[in-house]
Amino acid sequence: xxxxxxxxxxxxxxxxxxxxxxxxxxxxxxxxxxxxxxxxxxxxxxxxxxxxxxxxxxxxxxxxxxxxxxxxxxxxxxxxxxxxxxxxxxxxxxxxxxxxxxxxxxxxxxxxxxxxxxxxxxxxxxxxxxxxxxxxxxxxxxxxxxxxxxxxxxxxxxxxxxxxxxxxxxxxxxxxxxxxxxxxxxxxxxxxxxxxxxxxxxxxxxxxxxxxxxxxxxxxxxxxxxxxxxxxxxxxxxxxxxxxxx
Numbered sequence: 001x002x003x004x005x006x007x008x009x010x011x012x013x014x015x016x017x018x019x020x021x022x023x024x025x026x027x028x029x030x031x032x033x034x035x036x037x038x039x040x041x042x043x044x045x046x047x048x049x050x051x052x053x054x055x056x057x058x059x060x061x062x063x064x065x066x067x068x069x070x071x072x073x074x075x076x077x078x079x080x081x082x083x084x085x086x087x088x089x090x091x092x093x094x095x096x097x098x099x100x101x102x103x104x105x106x107x108x109x110x111x112x113x114x115x116x117x118x119x120x121x122x123x124x125x126x127x128x129x130x131x132x133x134x135x136x137x138x139x140x141x142x143x144x145x146x147x148x149x150x151x152x153x154x155x156x157x158x159x160x161x162x163x164x165x166x167x168x169x170x171x172x173x174x175x176x177x178x179x180x181x182x183x184x185x186x187x188x189x190x191x192x193x194x195x196x197x198x199x200x201x202x203x204x205x206x207x208x209x210x211x212x213x214x215x216x217x218x219x220x221x222x223x224x225x226x227x228x229x230x231x232x233x234x235x236x237x238x239x240x241x242x243x244x245x246x
Contacts (some may be wrong), residue, residue, distance in 0.1 A: 001244050002054045003035045004134040007081045007086075009102050015205045021057045022193040026233040027057070027240040039079040045085055055096030055184075057236075057241040058083060058103040060191060062209050064156045065105045066116045071135060084110055094182040096243040098236070102180065104158055104187035110163035111181065117155055119221030120174040124203060124212050126221055126227050127171045127190060134140035135168035135178065140238045148231035150177070150190035151199050151224070153211050157189060178235075186239070192232040196224045 006023055010016040015075045016038055024034060035053070037044060050056075063076040065084075072080070083102075087110035090097045105115045115192050126149050135141050158176040161167045169178035169188070178188045191199075206215045 001033060001233045001246060002052060003033050003242065004029065004244075005050075005053045006034050006035065006036045006059070007044070007056065007083065008038045008059045009040070009063065009083060009178050010038075010059065011061075011075050011079075012205050015202055016040075016059075017191060018198055018201050022057065022195070022198050023057060023236065026193050029240060036216065039082045043078075044082050048086075050089060050093065050095050054245050056086070056090065056097040057100070057130075057239070058097070058106065059193070060101035062206060063102065064117070065102075065109045066156045072142065080106075080155040091181055091185055094184050096239070097185045097187075098192075098239045099187035100193060101140075101154060101189060101191055104176070104189045106150070106157060107185065107187040108162050109178070111164065113162035114159040115156055116159055117157075118159060120150045120157035120159065120176070121155050122157075122173050122189075124199075125223060126150065126229060127152040127173060127177070129169050129171045129177050129190065132167050132170055134180075136167040138166070138168050138180065139242055140235050141168060141178075142238065144231060144234070149227065149229050150192075150232045151194040151227070151229055152190045152201075153202075154189060155210070172242040184243070186235075188232075188235065190232055193236040194232070195229065196227060199224045 008016050085108045109115045165179045165181045207214045
């Protein structure tokens with residue numbers, strides 16, 4: 001099988017390693033099935049050949065594409081530039097792509113639609129998600145119930161569905177939870193790779209990054225441990241099963 005290219009946007013090593021392990025585990029991948037690039041440490045090679053891969057998976061991160069340039073650290077700017085730089089090839093070829101959380105901001109921004117903090121940010125926790133009519137027919141959501149719970153936590157969000165995209169999953173607090181551009185380019189606002197243990201790790205690492213009052217971290221961890229979040233990870237497994245190729 002050709003490997004999946006996994007691009008990571010988290011500068012914190014513990015968070016990045018935990019996310020990578022979760023993507024492999026939930027996607028049913030071994031390390032040999034993945035080519036991992038941490039964009040805080042290495043650029044995307046100029047000679048990158050997408051035909052060498054089955055697909056591309058982009059993880060989440062603490063950055064915001066809608067922040068002004070002066071508010072971004074050098075590392076955040078480097079990560080964002082690298083991720084956005086790959087998108088013309090992805091959308092131009094309709095190449096298999098799954099962007100998680102930050103990934104929906106990257107895709108939406110690339111397609112010229114608004115990403116901002118104006119509306120639809122969600123605090124760290126769970127979100128009750130609902131399939132749209134298009135979502136019910138989408139292969140990555142095959143077998144999903146009408147409603148499911150997902151882990152979320154984001155300051156910015158897509159304010160509209162970009163042109164050329166199907167709206168697949170909605171929620172009351174954030175209407176654009178999952179979209180698809182063309183036939184093969186997907187992005188979610190929620191975290192399909194996250195489980196309670198993984199979210200506990202992120203709460204501890206990002207407790208001073210403005211997602212929540214630091215003194216509420218223990219309560220958020222307890223909430224995550226009690227949550228029943230199992231369906232979103234099937235998106236990763238379905239993505240891998242659909243696009244794995246020799």
